[in-house]
Amino acid sequence: MYEFIKGLLVEKNPAYAVIEVNGIGYVLNISLTTYSQLKENELCKLYTHLVMREDGQSLFGFANLAERDLFRMLISVSGVGANTARMILSSSSPAEVARAIAEGNTHLLQSIKGIGAKTAQRIIVDLKDKLSKDLSPFEKLGKQNNLKKDEALTGLTILGFAKSVAEKALIKVLESEDGETLPVEELIRRALKIL
Numbered sequence: 001m002y003e004f005i006k007g008l009l010v011e012k013n014p015a016y017a018v019i020e021v022n023g024i025g026y027v028l029n030i031s032l033t034t035y036s037q038l039k040e041n042e043l044c045k046l047y048t049h050l051v052m053r054e055d056g057q058s059l060f061g062f063a064n065l066a067e068r069d070l071f072r073m074l075i076s077v078s079g080v081g082a083n084t085a086r087m088i089l090s091s092s093s094p095a096e097v098a099r100a101i102a103e104g105n106t107h108l109l110q111s112i113k114g115i116g117a118k119t120a121q122r123i124i125v126d127l128k129d130k131l132s133k134d135l136s137p138f139e140k141l142g143k144q145n146n147l148k149k150d151e152a153l154t155g156l157t158i159l160g161f162a163k164s165v166a167e168k169a170l171i172k173v174l175e176s177e178d179g180e181t182l183p184v185e186e187l188i189r190r191a192l193k194i195l
Contacts, residue, residue: 001050002048002059004047004048005019005021005028005045005046005048005061006021006043006044007020008020008042009040009041009042009044012030012038013035014030014032015029016030017030017038017044017046017061019046026059028048028061029082029083030062031062031067031089032090033067033089033093034046034061034063034067038063045147046061046062047061047062047063047064047150048061048068058082060082060086063147064150065150066094070089070094071085071086073127074089076126077119077123077127078122078126079118080119084114084115087113087114088109088112091111091112091113101123102128104124106121106124109123109124148182148187149170149174152184152188152191155188156191156195161195170187173187176190
């Protein structure tokens with residue numbers, strides 16, 4: 001329903017952030033990973049996921065698409081709800097979680113509060129094949145300016161390129177010597193040369 005919310009960050013704590021957009025404050029539940037990437041009183045963009053239940057609605061916010069994709073994969077597993085998925089993403093970085101699932105590391109998952117042996121095994125069985133194919137979006141999370149990358153990725157997908165192909169090209173550009181200092185427009189130009 002909502003793809004992202006972009007506005008002024010007026011409040012943040014490790015559990016949620018409040019973003020003001022045109023005079024309306026939106027409360028988004030966030031992970032510690034997203035919390036660490038937000039700066040006070042700054043224009044920010046959080047990718048969203050809306051969870052609707054009988055007792056209410058909750059909006060979850062993520063600093064980048066890769067974290068939101070992993071969140072959505074986690075909640076697709078039977079027995080893993082939105083708050084459990086957020087706890088998983090708060091306990092370890094998305095890259096560590098994705099690698100643990102791909103490698104079948106139940107110990108890392110069981111070390112997270114609320115995850116027992118059966119749930120850890122279920123997560124691995126359900127998601128291992130999905131994550132084993134391509135870990136690159138999760139491995140690169142800590143190395144790049146995700147907001148610029150996400151904007152460039154959106155631009156490339158609007159131009160008609162497949163998201164996975166465009167993302168790989170952007171990662172190559174960002175890994176170059178001056179990649180992380182480039183503006184969005186230049187990221188797109190250089191990615192187009194690779195594509």
